[in-house]
Amino acid sequence: MKTMMTIKSLKNISFDTVFATFNKAFADYEMQLNKVELQRMLKRRGYVPELSFGAFDDDVLVSFTLNGIGLFNKQNTAYDTGTGTIKEYRGQGLATQIFEYSVPVLKEAGVEQYLLEVLQHNEKAVSIYSKLGFRVSREFNYFVQNAALIQTSEKSILSDIVFKEVDLNKTQDLVSMHDFVPSWQNSFESIQRTPEDYICLAALKDGHIVAYCIFDPRSGDITQLAVDKLFRRKRIATALLSLVLKKNTYNSVKLINSEVGCEALTSFLSSIKMPLSGKQYEMIKML
Helix, strand or coil: CCCCEEEEECCCCCHHHHHHHHHHHCCCCCCCCCHHHHHHHHHHCCECHHHCEEEEECCEEEEEEEEEEEEECCEEEEEEEEEEECHHHCCCCHHHHHHHHHHHHHHHCCCCEEEEEEECCCHHHHHHHHHCCCEEEEEEEEEEEEHHHCCCCCCCCCCCEEEEECCHHHHCCCHHHCCCCCCHHHCHHHHHHCHHHCEEEEEEECCEEEEEEEEECCCCEEEEEEECHHHCCCCHHHHHHHHHHHHCCCCEEEEEEEECCCHHHHHHHHHCCCCEEEEEEEEEEEC
16 A cells, blocks of 8 residues: 655654654664753754654654744744654655745744754755755854863963852853854753753853853753953863863763854864864755
């Protein structure tokens, strides 16, 4: 009996079903997520089931795009937080069909642009997205290192610098410290979706924050790392990272989506033996 392939919203699809298909779709990938990790990731990235879509073989979910919805550069945005297809169904253009099905629904919901990130070496995916009208908006580096191999020190030239945990909200107005606008998953909007997951360590001088690091100790993700330009090259960031490592409970540390042009951050990470692991494109399509 011939099966019927249909594309529809994931609104009424259970998370267990999504997780099972996600697991199968990424079974041959190096990175694996358990159910709790996937739930946390999707919540953090703003997953909205009714504006996410899948391809079904009869009633079996075989391909999907999980969309986050929020603001990016002050525009209503859909963010591809995960696209995958079960191995046996690849090569049929299902991801493209899902995207094309989703566009009018997203536009009806007031979404103005679609945002995604893709590994630069995944040339096939980059080509598909380009044909769908996406343009490269930025290039990102990502860094991953075994926590035990990172070399840091708490010594600081400035003896009057105090390091302590601070409330996440105290760092939201410190955008002048940033060398680039954080990516979707590293933005304050993303962080505020699951504030309980994060620790924010800050360096203070005379009660004022001159550097800070926001990170997730359970996954090793460094979400934001920023130092006031007047206080750079004084080993403050190195001292911060040393404290981060003490609180980190994961076996590795990751800093994802730093802009390629940010030489200060790339040089700093290299100095603490956290080498470049790969590159991504950030791509945007206006809807």
